[in-house]
Amino acid sequence: MEPVSTSGIATFLKFYGMVIVTTLAIAMVATVVLMMRFPRSPQEWAVGLICTVVSSLAGGAFIIVKWGLHEWVRDIWGVIALGGFFFVCGLPGWAIVRWTFNFINKQEGKTIIEVVKELKDAKNDLRK
Template identity: 90%
Template sequence: MEPVSTSGVAAFLKFYGMLIVTTLAIAMVATVVLMMRFPRSPQEWAVGLICTVVSSLTGGAFIIVKWGLHEWITDIWGVIALGGFFFVCGLPGWAIVRWTFNFIDGQEGRTIIDVVKELKKAKDDFKN
């Protein structure tokens, strides 16, 4: 009888190890964000969770692909390091969405021309 292939087991552990680390990183960042900026309503809680998960996955994946960090998936320490990227990228997700919606709420009842003028003014103020 032939022994179990170690390369198959290693590939299995690498895939599921990365899946577990990514899931844990996302769960931790969602917990941190939702505890630091406690939601005011159930809708805000859902938006915060969705934005944190999406920014964590997309930002972490972008960093890993952009700088070719796939090669770190050789042992558990490399996988844990990649999980840190998922964690860090999830932190600003909810804040960016919250700022955007606060700006939109502040423009309620104004015309698009007024909004564009205000954006241009803010851009000019930022340059100076």
């Protein structure tokens, strides 16, 4: 009978270690975001949670893939550092969605032409 392969165990621990660190990073960023900007309704709470999780996963994955940081998974400290990327990328998620919906709510009742003009004016104001 062959002994248990250490490379199989190491791969198992690296994969699940990354899953655990990513899950903890997302849980922490969701807690921070929801505590700092307390939701006004259960719907806003759900939107905040979903947006935070999606921006954390998508942003963290983008950074890891864009700069080839996959090799950091070799030890626990690299995995923890990658978890930090997931945490940081989750912070602006809910704010961006909130700003977008606030803008959309302000535009209610306007025609598309009025909205486009307002966007152009805002763009021109930024250039000044």
